[in-house]
Amino acid sequence: MxxxxxxxxxxxxxxxxxxxxxxxxxxxxxxxxxxxxxxxxxxxxxxxxxxxxxxxxxxxxxxxxxxxxxxxxxxxxxxxxxxxxxxxxxxxxxxxxxxxxxxxxxxxxxxxxxxxxxxxxxxxxxxxxxxxxxxxxxxxxxxxxxxxxxxxxxxxxxxxxxxxxxxxxxxxxxxxxxxxxxxxxxxxxxxxxxxxxxxxxxxxxxxxxxxxxxxxxxxxxxxxxxxxxxxxxxxxxxxxxxxxxxxxxxxxxxxxIVLREPKIGEKPRVTLDELRQQIDKLDTTVLETLKERMKISEAIGKYKKDNNITILQTRRYDEIMNNRKAKGAEMGLSDEFLTKLFESIHEESVTRQNKIMNQ
Structure with missing residues (x-):
């Protein structure tokens, strides 16, 4: 604060x-x-x-x-x-x-x-x-x-x-x-x-x-x-x-312009809390999934090190981005959101693989 x-x-x-x-x-x-x-x-x-x-x-x-x-x-x-x-x-x-x-x-x-x-x-x-x-x-x-x-x-x-x-x-x-x-x-x-x-x-x-x-x-x-x-x-x-x-x-x-109350009233509070609890559970699932994904990325990094392969594989990256954006579009997720999401995931994967390469 x-x-x-x-x-x-x-x-x-x-x-x-x-x-x-x-x-x-x-x-x-x-x-x-x-x-x-x-x-x-x-x-x-x-x-x-x-x-x-x-x-x-x-x-x-x-x-x-x-x-x-x-x-x-x-x-x-x-x-x-x-x-x-x-x-x-x-x-x-x-x-x-x-x-x-x-x-x-x-x-x-x-x-x-x-x-x-x-x-x-x-x-x-x-x-x-x-x-x-x-x-x-x-x-x-x-x-x-x-x-x-x-x-x-x-x-x-x-x-x-x-x-x-x-x-x-x-x-x-x-x-x-x-x-x-x-x-x-x-x-x-x-x-x-x-x-x-x-x-x-x-x-x-x-x-x-x-x-x-x-x-x-x-x-x-x-x-x-x-x-x-x-x-x-x-x-x-x-x-x-x-x-x-x-x-x-x-x-x-x-x-x-429609003005909505900045503070939550008492009446809908229980319903809103329930919805937030659902989001909390889903966010935990997302975090656990990302944790597992990074473990696999680290395993890939070790394989690349052992076999003397460069970290960045442009063709594979393009494949991932195009595939995920296509699937996401079918689920109603915007191209801009998916691009930012998978760019961040890819950046973290590269960072972890880079650490393994240079151990």
Whole structure:
């Protein structure tokens, strides 16, 4: 377990009920665009506005945000719509400027979270403030790095702290821009049970048509809120156009979301416990089967050593993968799941055989 000194995130006069939604354009482009988008979101009932003022981009030449020039635009949003406003910060100067301009919520981006030096600089700049801070997962699937960033911010005295799950970069071809790898935020919640977790379906999906699906899945996992990119005219956005929705679309999405209770009620408890006991028994069977499989792998390793045969037999590996995926498909198991499963099993088998070869 990770011990964080937290208090409930609140904003003056706003009770943050699940799911709380933070919405606005990926980038603040012009004062007109910011205000029009904010007014449309406010008209749909959204209370917290987001806009990227400084934009870390993968390559130079892309639009990197308007910078401090855009902060007065967010001040106008607060004054004219009554919405709270938030933006991303990546260094100490960003923190100072944002607080000076009355920004209500700050978040640390995925690229910054991956750099402990940058996170510590932000943490030092935050000392003495009580502003809510949200920390995105790092671009790579490293839970310790994510927790470390949360700890650094918390140790600076920030108690209104939350995590943002925005998915992870991957070379694999999937339907997502950033693969959700839900098991990582689930493990974060297990180790830090008090930390609120917000989902960023825009960056996970990379496509506006997937935002509802991902948002619903996040709510089904008990997440606390959503950070969504919404633009007055997404197709004309200066950054990440394909993953932004209109304020009207966002309202349709949030209205469709089904909220389920994060806690188990007393009534179905016995049935659920029985089902969990069945899973426990099956998991024990799986573990025992894997134990037997590894014994056989070790016997194969000894045979290969005695007969001077290389460990890796590509043809046999391809045979196993194709055969298991075909059988698994007949049982309703996905190709992606089976690939990960048998790649892990094969990796462990190779490791054990390698130890035997080098004894």
């Amino acid at each position: 990770v011990n964080l000194d937290l208090e409930k995130i609140s904003l003056p006069g706003l009770d943050l009920e699940r799911p709380w939604v933070i919405a606005g354009p990926c980038s603040a482009e012009t004062e007109e665009q910011v205000l029009e988008t904010a007014k449309k979101l406010a008209a749909e009932g959204f209370k917290i506005f987001r806009a990227g003022i400084w934009k870390p981009r993968t390559r130079p030449g892309a639009f990197e945000g308007v910078g401090t020039l855009g902060l007065p635009w967010l001040q106008r949003v607060k004054k004219e719509t009554g919405m709270f406003v938030g933006t991303e910060v990546a260094n100490a100067n960003h923190v100072f400027e944002a607080i000076k301009h009355g920004i209500d919520i700050l978040w640390v981006g995925a690229r910054t979270t991956a750099n402990p030096f940058a996170v510590q600089e932000i943490a030092d700049a935050l000392k003495g403030t009580n502003i809510p801070v949200l920390v995105k997962n790092p671009v790579n699937p490293d839970l310790e790095l994510w927790i470390g960033a949360l700890e650094r911010i918390n140790q600076a005295g920030i108690k209104k702290l939350a995590a943002i799950h925005r998915g992870f970069s991957t070379y694999d071809k999937t339907k997502y821009r950033n693969h959700p790898q839900w098991q990582i935020p689930i493990e974060l919640k297990r180790r830090c049970p008090e930390i609120p977790i917000i989902c960023d379906p825009s960056h996970i999906s990379g496509k506006s048509e997937l935002i509802y699906e991902i948002s619903q899945e996040a709510m089904d996992l008990g997440f606390d809120g959503l950070l969504v990119e919404a633009h007055r005219c997404p197709e004309k956005a200066w950054s990440d156009a394909s993953q932004q929705v209109t304020p009207e679309n966002l309202k349709e999405i949030t209205d469709k």
